[in-house]
Amino acid sequence: MTIKNITLNESQKIVDHWIKAIGVKYFSELTNTAILMEEVGELARIMARKYGEQNYKENEKAENLDDEMADILWVLICLANQTGVNLTDAFLKNIEKKTNRDINRHISNKKLK
Secondary structure (H helix, E strand, C coil), X not given: CCCCCCCHHHHHXXXXXXXXXXXXXXXXXXXXXXXXXXXXXXXXXXXXXXCCCCCCCCCCCCCCHHHHHHHHHHHHXXXXXXXXXXXXXXXXXXXXXXXXXXXXXXXXXXHHC
16 A cells, blocks of 8 residues: 555544454554553664664664654554544644743743753
């Protein structure tokens, strides 16, 4: 399947279709939350080794950063579908909240200059 430049809404539809056609059914919300935490941990391990002070262990292979991020996005989309969250609406509202809250906060932060 070759899909490029998709929206969050389209992503939610693609995941829902895949779950129903190939995945049989969604895991429970609690299971998917646990899987999300596991995937975030895998990303954190890569970040600590690639950008932090840790090294890869001898028997550990360098992992794929983009694949781990995609795993996180996949499970997050599953959770959004299961709980009725429209990620596009939620994301736009979140940007508006951050903009209103932080309009002057970061620009006046001397630590960021």
